Amino acid sequence: MRDIEKWDWETSEKEILVNKWINDYNWIEEIKVSQDGENIASIVSTGEAEFGICVNGELWDESFEKAWSLQFTPSQKLVSLVSNDEEWAVCIDGNSWESKFDYIWDLKVNSKGVGASVQVDGKYGMVVNGIAWGDLFENISGTVLNENGDSAAVVQVDPISQADIERYNNGIYSVSVNGILASEKHTNIWDISFNSTGSEVAYSIRKNRTDYSIGRNKSIWDNTFQCSWKPVFTNNNEVIAPVRKGGKWYLYKDDKQLWKNNYLQLLNLAVSGDNISVAISDSYGKWSVSENDIKWDFRCDKIISDLFYSDSGKTLIALFKNNKYWDIAVNNKIWGLKADKLWKPHISDNEEIITTRMEKDGKYYLVVNGNVHNEGFEMIFEPEISSDSSKILLKVLDMGVYKRKILPLDQLL
Amino acid sequence: MQETSTKDSETDTKVIDEGVEKGLKGLTPEKIELVINQVLKNETGARLKLYIDTCMRCSLCADACSFFLSNDRAPEFSPAGKVKQTLHEMIRLKGKVSKDTLRNIVRIAHTECNVCKRCSMYCPFGIDIAYMILLVRRICHKLEITPLYIQDTVNSHAATMNQMWVKEDEWIDTLQWQEEDAREEFENLRIPLDKDGADIMYSVIAPEPKFQAGLIYQSAVIHHAADINWTMPSFPGWDNSNMAMFTGDYEISGRIAKAHYEAATKLHVKKIVMGECGHAFRSVFDVGNRWMGWAMPPVDVIHAIEFYHYLLTSGRIKIKDKFKETVTLHDPCNISRGRGLHDKARELVDMLCESFIEMTPNKEHNYCCGAGGGAINCGPPWKINRMVNNREKADQIKRTGAKVLIAPCHNCHSGLEDILHYYDQDMEVKFFGDLIFNAMDKTIYKGGE
Numbered sequence: 011m012r013d014i015e016k017w018d019w020e021t022s023e024k025e026i027l028v029n030k031w032i033n034d035y036n037w038i039e040e041i042k043v044s045q046d047g048e049n050i051a052s053i054v055s056t057g058e059a060e061f062g063i064c065v066n067g068e069l070w071d072e073s074f075e076k077a078w079s080l081q082f083t084p085s086q087k088l089v090s091l092v093s094n095d096e097e098w099a100v101c102i103d104g105n106s107w108e109s110k111f112d113y114i115w116d117l118k119v120n121s122k123g124v125g126a127s128v129q130v131d132g133k134y135g136m137v138v139n140g141i142a143w144g145d146l147f148e149n150i151s152g153t154v155l156n157e158n159g160d161s162a163a164v165v166q167v168d169p170i171s172q173a174d175i176e177r178y179n180n181g182i183y184s185v186s187v188n189g190i191l192a193s194e195k196h197t198n199i200w201d202i203s204f205n206s207t208g209s210e211v212a213y214s215i216r217k218n219r220t221d222y223s224i225g226r227n228k229s230i231w232d233n234t235f236q237c238s239w240k241p242v243f244t245n246n247n248e249v250i251a252p253v254r255k256g257g258k259w260y261l262y263k264d265d266k267q268l269w270k271n272n273y274l275q276l277l278n279l280a281v282s283g284d285n286i287s288v289a290i291s292d293s294y295g296k297w298s299v300s301e302n303d304i305k306w307d308f309r310c311d312k313i314i315s316d317l318f319y320s321d322s323g324k325t326l327i328a329l330f331k332n333n334k335y336w337d338i339a340v341n342n343k344i345w346g347l348k349a350d351k352l353w354k355p356h357i358s359d360n361e362e363i364i365t366t367r368m369e370k371d372g373k374y375y376l377v378v379n380g381n382v383h384n385e386g387f388e389m390i391f392e393p394e395i396s397s398d399s400s401k402i403l404l405k406v407l408d409m410g411v412y413k414r415k416i417l418p419l420d421q422l423l
Numbered sequence: 424m425q426e427t428s429t430k431d432s433e434t435d436t437k438v439i440d441e442g443v444e445k446g447l448k449g450l451t452p453e454k455i456e457l458v459i460n461q462v463l464k465n466e467t468g469a470r471l472k473l474y475i476d477t478c479m480r481c482s483l484c485a486d487a488c489s490f491f492l493s494n495d496r497a498p499e500f501s502p503a504g505k506v507k508q509t510l511h512e513m514i515r516l517k518g519k520v521s522k523d524t525l526r527n528i529v530r531i532a533h534t535e536c537n538v539c540k541r542c543s544m545y546c547p548f549g550i551d552i553a554y555m556i557l558l559v560r561r562i563c564h565k566l567e568i569t570p571l572y573i574q575d576t577v578n579s580h581a582a583t584m585n586q587m588w589v590k591e592d593e594w595i596d597t598l599q600w601q602e603e604d605a606r607e608e609f610e611n612l613r614i615p616l617d618k619d620g621a622d623i624m625y626s627v628i629a630p631e632p633k634f635q636a637g638l639i640y641q642s643a644v645i646h647h648a649a650d651i652n653w654t655m656p657s658f659p660g661w662d663n664s665n666m667a668m669f670t671g672d673y674e675i676s677g678r679i680a681k682a683h684y685e686a687a688t689k690l691h692v693k694k695i696v697m698g699e700c701g702h703a704f705r706s707v708f709d710v711g712n713r714w715m716g717w718a719m720p721p722v723d724v725i726h727a728i729e730f731y732h733y734l735l736t737s738g739r740i741k742i743k744d745k746f747k748e749t750v751t752l753h754d755p756c757n758i759s760r761g762r763g764l765h766d767k768a769r770e771l772v773d774m775l776c777e778s779f780i781e782m783t784p785n786k787e788h789n790y791c792c793g794a795g796g797g798a799i800n801c802g803p804p805w806k807i808n809r810m811v812n813n814r815e816k817a818d819q820i821k822r823t824g825a826k827v828l829i830a831p832c833h834n835c836h837s838g839l840e841d842i843l844h845y846y847d848q849d850m851e852v853k854f855f856g857d858l859i860f861n862a863m864d865k866t867i868y869k870g871g872e
């Protein structure tokens with residue numbers, strides 16, 4: 011759980027000397043920072059083919075032959091994929107899971123725990139909070155871990171010999187939910203979504219070489235399409251998906267056309283309550299957002315990479331690239347950042363503050379409500395907003411020193 | 424007199440391809456007619472009409488095609504001749520095409536044209552023959568009569584987002600293994616996986632982890648020595664290749680390009696650097712992105728030639744010993760005719776090699792390697808035909824007298840090795856990466872030097 015109110019919002023600045031680590035170890039890898047900013051960690055080289063996890067300057071007791079995919083969970087736990095004696099495990103805060111695997115990857119963390127893809131004796135599945143699926147499969151892709159701790163993936167159910175295109179056409183892929191087959195077999199399956207309770211799944215399928223549709227649990231829509239993208243559940247448990255017909259993209263809900271207009275492309279479907287938004291292309295190479303089938307005025311020529319609603323659904327944010335630069339549009343209003351790199355922003359509980367970080371000419375900057383803070387740093391990690399929306403927690407690397415700063419918003423804006 | 428390679432054999436028009444035969448078996452005359460007419464009606468427009476109406480059968484394009492030259496100038500191998508036997512036939516018969524004719528059409532469209540676009544440069548009207556041949560392949564795809572091996576490759580793309588059935592753990596394991604091995608060169612070398620906010624995402628094609636992992640090793644050494652802030656994705660989207668673009672499966676082709684660019688945006692990189700592959704560049708820069716509606720690449724993308732050129736001219740990589748043997752250079756269609764990188768390639772050769780001899784014709788006029796456009800991916804049933812159809816290419820290479828042939832493209836590399844072997848030519852094929860790895864000063868670049 012993100013216990014944001016219990017974090018230290020009073021101490022104006024704390025420091026950890028990262029550059030000292032560089033002398034202590036052969037090398038250090040990327041610095042990872044916990045959401046509360048109190049802990050920083052890195053995989054460090056402690057000897058030939060020997061790695062440790064260094065947290066605030068202290069090493070975990072155990073060392074590893076290999077370690078990767080280090081990350082903090084929302085509850086400030088530190089997780090890594092680690093290997094010794096050719097066995098792989100998940101290690102959390104220095105304690106490795108008892109379950110070991112021939113390989114483990116695709117680490118996913120959320121408030122309900124930790125999940126990953128695993129391979130044992132050439133068979134594939136998922137592990138969630140230390141417990142692996144009972145049944146393993148020929149292959150796995152497109153894994154999902156929802157906020158209830160349910161896991162799902164596209165699994166290859168039947169083996170296939172080289173160039174057996176007939177068997178492939180007949181369908182060897184299925185959806186597995188928590189290790190149990192949850193769909194029919196299809197030629198291809200992609201992009202699984204859970205509903206809000208985790209009781210249902212929707213996904214995109216290819217029925218044969220040319221016909222696409224949308225699957226929901228063990229059934230599929232009657233309509234077939236030229237292509238389809240990731241479906242999403244609404245709060246009312248309906249399924250919405252972008253689908254292609256006659257060379258144009260349409261939005262469909264429960265197998266029926268939803269929006270009147272069609273588009274050259276529909277991507278990044280976002281749903282909140284009754285509101286539905288999609289990144290659209292309405293003329294070749296031009297991108298915008300359509301909310302409830304009404305287009306925003308803004309256009310960009312490269313890409314809209316993220317489109318999402320605030321929890322209340324009142325704020326809709328698009329992260330986009332126009333010409334050479336990245337920028338953000340909030341409810342149809344462009345910030346005008348001209349960033350070289352830009353991350354997805356956070357929205358305060360009262361929805362008045364939106365903050366993120368960007369890179370410009372090699373320096374990293376804090377951005378609040380479209381204003382770029384004038385101080386540039388070697389690196390900025392994800393900024394946070396206090397629950398009363400009065401302060402920003404800024405986490406930076408500055409000349410080899412990690413700094414955790416609390417900035418009152420009235421001084422920033 | 425022009426020297427000619429000695430292997431002579433005729434193109435076998437009776438090759439049996441299991442994928443094609445199975446597909447044909449399932450077809451009815453009604454389905455054939457329906458699919459052909461649907462594609463012609465719904466997926467073409469003024470462009471096709473213009474080409475059809477404009478071509479005056481002048482044959483000026485014929486000598487441009489290496490298939491025509493390799494087959495003793497047989498008219499059926501001329502560009503316009505190939506369109507006449509395929510697309511024109513479908514239009515003339517209003518879709519009522521027999522299975523025997525379809526079999527012929529698949530062979531021509533998939534194995535007797537590399538969609539290399541050389542002929543378009545010689546047509547007084549710039550008629551794009553490759554576009555029309557790809558349209559024929561699109562119809563073959565919809566009729567499910569695509570040759571077996573390239574269809575299997577597309578199946579792999581669709582299921583795994585890479586072209587060689589590389590499983591997700593195999594990909595990461597290979598990178599970690601190459602990283603470990605490359606620590607022979609630099610003890611602190613890394614192949615940084617999923618490094619959020621790296622400047623560069625380096626992408627490769629699936630044969631690298633599958634068969635040529637040493638190329639990833641070399642590349643890691645080059646990136647490390649040049650002190651590049653780079654990353655490779657541990658998740659699908661790492662493979663930049665795209666055979667679906669060549670079978671007319673544009674839906675899968677678009678999905679592949681989407682995965683590639685989404686990997687780059689997820690990692691917040693500024694730029695994608697692609698390994699030495701030509702068709703992959705065409706997919707990412709020109710074809711897959713455009714099907715998605717991205718008129719230009721949504722994230723900047725450069726081919727390895729441009730990257731290496733930057734590394735060498737900026738001093739990030741210093742060359743210790745130039746390569747001594749005489750080299751020649753094959754300009755891959757998709758990055759020369761398709762992107763104009765031939766001059767940069769020559770500057771690279773100049774920085775890396777002591778002695779260079781041009782192949783003739785060259786640059787944007789170079790002949791295709793014969794493997795491109797998906798031809799090599801049609802697999803073993805078609806290999807001898809591919810060799811026969813490449814006699815002109817073999818002669819072109821032989822005339823250089825060089826012992827080393829640089830081919831900055833995977834398809835070209837494999838295709839040229841096949842030709843050299845078939846025509847008993849003693850020549851080694853190399854990537855630029857091979858030359859740089861061997862010639863570079865293996866010290867780490869420090870800014871300001």
Ligand code: SF4
Binds near residue numbers: 489505537
């Ligand atoms: S595109 Fe290339 S291979 Fe095809 S007809 Fe033209 S020159 Fe020949």
Ligand code: SF4
Binds near residue numbers: 479481482483545
């Ligand atoms: S050169 Fe152009 S007009 Fe002449 S035959 Fe070839 S495609 Fe037709």
